[in-house]
Amino acid sequence: SPAQKLVFNRVNGKRPPLLLQQISAPEECYTLAHEENVRFVYEAWQQVEQQLDSSRSGESACGPVQYVEKTPNPGLK
Template sequence: MTLQVSATEECYTLAHEENVRFVYEAWQQVEQQLDGSRSGESACGPVQYVEKTPNPGLKNFVPIDLEDWWAQQFLAKIENGS
């Protein structure tokens, strides 16, 4: 079963949405742990890696905003009556 989720005619399976949700929730936990370690709340946890010499090919890289993506999916479902 596929769901219509955007005006660009892309379809996502329930498994795809579940995978995206899993990654999103896991990343939220990592961000919370990173914020905690920055403020001194935790001595252990994830360590943020920073390139010493950034790759020039990634100069214009823009990360995806998952919250915005989820909002778009939600609105598309409402518009499509799903």
């Protein structure tokens, strides 16, 4: 998204007093959908990590499998 622009309206041709809030960097704002997506990915990844830990310790016979490239492309490293 484009950077927010500060708009200063002059009253009677005078410059408005400079406020510290206007100087500080604008905070990033996230939409509700963005926050839901981040939460979903985070929770799904936590489940994958938990399943990986369980399969490594022998608690589960099936679960996620880490993919290992058989013939790695050196240009992608």
